[in-house]
Amino acid sequence: MKAEAEQNAENDKKEREKIDKLNQADSMIFSTENFLKDNGDKIPADDKPAIEAAIQKLKDAHKAQDLAAIDAATAELNNVMQAASQKMYQAGAQPGAQAGPDMGGAQQGGATNGQANQGTGSSSAQNNAQDADFEEVK
16 A cells, blocks of 8 residues: 555646646636726726736636646736736826825825825724813713
């Protein structure tokens, strides 16, 4: 039994590698499609076709279970997404760009410029706290 396991160890290793790559490709397809759905309006219009084409290549490679094609399509999708993300970041960091819900407190609750970039989310709400006198009534 031990000898049989040793004989099949190489095949098991190859099969595990194949399954891991397929799972990784499936996960990347899912996460990228969700990213497009959630942030489609923020991605530059000229980048969308390249992203969608890269997703389709990865889907085709995944369906064919071609590991070399999965590696190539994954690398291409990573490059395209990295370029698009960089453009999104630069567009958001430009002076005069509108602050979105994920960009900090510049438009949340009238925060001053000194407070605008101290945090996002719940920490922005803390910046708007005011002290007030109160009386406890029993």
